[in-house]
Amino acid sequence: MLKKHLGTAGLLLAIFSLGFMPAHATGATDAKRDALVAQLTKLADDWDKAIVRKDQAAIEANMAEDFRQIDASGDIETKTSFVNGLMSAKLEIDPYTVEDFEVRLYGNVALVSGRTRMTGRYDGKPFTSHYRYIDIYVQRDGKWQIVSVQISKIPQE
Secondary structure (H helix, E strand, O other), X not given: OHHHHHHHHHHHHHHHHHHXXXXXXXXXXXXXXXXXXXXXXXXXXXXXXXXXXXXXXXHHHOEEEEEEEEOOOOOEEEHXXXXXXXXXXXXXXXXXXXXXXXXXXXXOEEEEEEEEEEEEEEOOEXXXXXXXXXXXXXEEOOEEEEEEEEEEEOOOO
């Protein structure tokens, strides 16, 4: 059927062109994906640093209004309760690094995950926490914001 509309030369040209399109399209897609991964990696790193330094404006700017966190105990936090907990004068978090960091993209949704060992003090008493997390980012109106966090404790070694 296609041969009737294009003729033999047109059909060969169409097939030949299609053979090159995926490589070209993939290159553009890979570059776009790499740029998005870099952008989300920076957002996640900046958010971690804002949490350590208790920069409330920076923390909140990265969070959607409908943000939810499911913590290691299964409790649910809203944006307000999450931020209030971080801003507590009783809480001090030491700088930390993220291990096993990964970004997975699904259109306007990104799953950002990793593992961290956190130390600090709560009400003057030292704490250590080792956990795996997944942050869910959604792109709305051209802006990526975190909508959900799930944390799972990893037993101390």
